[in-house]
Amino acid sequence: MTEKIVITGIGASSPLGGTARESWDALLRGESGAATLEHEWVAEYDLPVHFAAEAAVRPDTVLERPKAKRLDPSSQFAVVSAIEAWEDAGAPEVESERLGVDYATGIGGVWTLLDAWDTLRERGPRRVMPMTVPMLMPNAPSAAVSMHFEARAYARTVASACASSTESIVSAYEHLQAGLADVVIAGGSESAIHPITVASFSSMQALSRRNDDPATASRPYDVTRDGFVMGEGAAALVLEKESHARARGARIYAELAGGGITADSYHITAPEPEGLGASRAVHIALESAGADPSEVTHVNAHATSTPVGDVAEVRAMHRVFGERVNDIPVSATKAAHGHLLGGTGALEAVFTALAISERTAPPTINVTEQDPDAPLHISGTPIPLGDGQQLAISNSFGFGGHNAVIALRSV
Amino acid sequence: MAHTQDEVLAGLAELVKEETGIATESVQLDKSFTDDLDIDSISMMTIVVDAEEKFGVKIPDDQVQNLVTVKDAVDFIVGAQSE
Numbered sequence: 001m002t003e004k005i006v007i008t009g010i011g012a013s014s015p016l017g018g019t020a021r022e023s024w025d026a027l028l029r030g031e032s033g034a035a036t037l038e039h040e041w042v043a044e045y046d047l048p049v050h051f052a053a054e055a056a057v058r059p060d061t062v063l064e065r066p067k068a069k070r071l072d073p074s075s076q077f078a079v080v081s082a083i084e085a086w087e088d089a090g091a092p093e094v095e096s097e098r099l100g101v102d103y104a105t106g107i108g109g110v111w112t113l114l115d116a117w118d119t120l121r122e123r124g125p126r127r128v129m130p131m132t133v134p135m136l137m138p139n140a141p142s143a144a145v146s147m148h149f150e151a152r153a154y155a156r157t158v159a160s161a162c163a164s165s166t167e168s169i170v171s172a173y174e175h176l177q178a179g180l181a182d183v184v185i186a187g188g189s190e191s192a193i194h195p196i197t198v199a200s201f202s203s204m205q206a207l208s209r210r211n212d213d214p215a216t217a218s219r220p221y222d223v224t225r226d227g228f229v230m231g232e233g234a235a236a237l238v239l240e241k242e243s244h245a246r247a248r249g250a251r252i253y254a255e256l257a258g259g260g261i262t263a264d265s266y267h268i269t270a271p272e273p274e275g276l277g278a279s280r281a282v283h284i285a286l287e288s289a290g291a292d293p294s295e296v297t298h299v300n301a302h303a304t305s306t307p308v309g310d311v312a313e314v315r316a317m318h319r320v321f322g323e324r325v326n327d328i329p330v331s332a333t334k335a336a337h338g339h340l341l342g343g344t345g346a347l348e349a350v351f352t353a354l355a356i357s358e359r360t361a362p363p364t365i366n367v368t369e370q371d372p373d374a375p376l377h378i379s380g381t382p383i384p385l386g387d388g389q390q391l392a393i394s395n396s397f398g399f400g401g402h403n404a405v406i407a408l409r410s411v
Numbered sequence: 412m413a414h415t416q417d418e419v420l421a422g423l424a425e426l427v428k429e430e431t432g433i434a435t436e437s438v439q440l441d442k443s444f445t446d447d448l449d450i451d452s453i454s455m456m457t458i459v460v461d462a463e464e465k466f467g468v469k470i471p472d473d474q475v476q477n478l479v480t481v482k483d484a485v486d487f488i489v490g491a492q493s494e
Contacts, residue, residue: 066432126463130456 009089009238018057032215051214053338072109073191077234078141089238100153100181102172104164104188106342109136161398166345170259187236219366220303220332231338235346260284264401275316281403298392303332345396356390
């Protein structure tokens with residue numbers, strides 16, 4: 001029998017707060033992290049979308065300056081969230097060769113890349129920083145976390161767009177199950193609220209245009225939803241073999257019971273409309289957890305607030321759960337924190353772990369008229385999950401047809 | 412207007428602090444960038460390019476390896492100013 005993997009630490013730097021606990025508390029209060037962007041570039045480029053959910057705390061105000069200077073913001077967020085998760089886990093004693101890192105990003109160091117391009121054009125090649133490439137590479141967050149903690153078992157970077165950090169958690173689960181590490185810091189990070197990405201997502205009609213009311217713009221399952229809200233930040237989880245955690249008397253939030261990934265092979269941006277790939281990912285996650293769909297008590301949905309994506313996910317859930325899907329407490333937390341792209345799965349995993357450890361499904365804000373094609377059990381206020389065994393899934397889907405699902409069980 | 416040796420040392424110490432966080436008072440003429448100040452090659456290149464801009468000089472790449480101590484760098488910059 002394979003060994004259980006447990007979650008012993010959580011960390012987050014999100015639009016809702018500078019820590020996991022602050023983010024969770026703001027989420028439960030029904031707050032939104034979205035606001036009008038104050039940057040000059042919004043008007044300079046006449047961007048059609050004027051708002052986003054920027055991180056509540058800039059990471060370069062938390063890290064020492066020399067360290068921050070060598071890291072793209074995406075890596076700064078990664079290190080900040082990992083430090084919090086590690087300390088939350090009680091800084092477990094583990095051999096360097098048995099400590100791994102599985103840290104994702106969807107886009108990577110876009111600010112570093114494009115700032116360097118500006119520098120090259122305006123000031124010439126001599127002024128392009130020697131650290132430019134090591135700062136912009138997509139494995140930079142993973143490498144930064146690995147070096148901070150002297151983690152030498154492995155340091156992997158999953159890049160599967162908005163499924164990235166859920167897939168990182170699946171990867172870490174598999175690595176731990178294979179006996180190749182005792183502890184893994186898994187998570188994901190994104191800092192890509194840049195004129196280029198705002199313009200690109202706007203061009204594909206993916207972003208909400210609710211410029212006059214950013215706080216209510218992300219509204220998964222509402223009939224008037226018109227796109228997602230870009231978010232920013234990172235989250236991390238300390239994953240540990242149960243025997244290792246028990247031996248040191250660690251607090252355990254939940255068991256990471258299983259994970260599944262699939263690919264749609266359908267369209268580069270659109271989800272497969274019947275939810276075939278997404279539902280298979282849920283089935284694989286539940287099978288690896290040794291669980292039946294009937295045991296699921298909570299779903300943290302991907303639900304980005306796009307007209308097409310939200311309903312495709314509902315169809316996928318219907319394939320797995322049948323009519324019971326409408327009775328399971330569902331949380332679409334992007335309504336509050338926006339879409340952190342490569343960091344979003346890890347943040348939602350943190351919230352899912354807290355949901356089942358505190359037996360409270362967080363609210364789905366901003367839904368004033370629920371889409372009849374998405375008749376799920378959602379609420380604008382927290383939903384009590386009860387005293388019994390909890391089994392939750394958290395879904396993430398990414399451009400490219402990537403589907404990643406994790407299953408968490410109460411302990 | 413040319414900077415004096417003391418001014419170049421003080422300015423260089425500020426650049427080192429900006430790049431690495433090392434206290435300005437630690438940046439003394441007899442200190443080695445690598446052995447004493449533990450500055451790696453990437454930070455050294457950043458400091459060199461910053462120094463070029465700050466003092467209005469050119470420090471060719473093939474000269475950087477000769478800048479072993481802080482005094483080497485200060486002397487090179489002071490000399491380059493007069494060229």
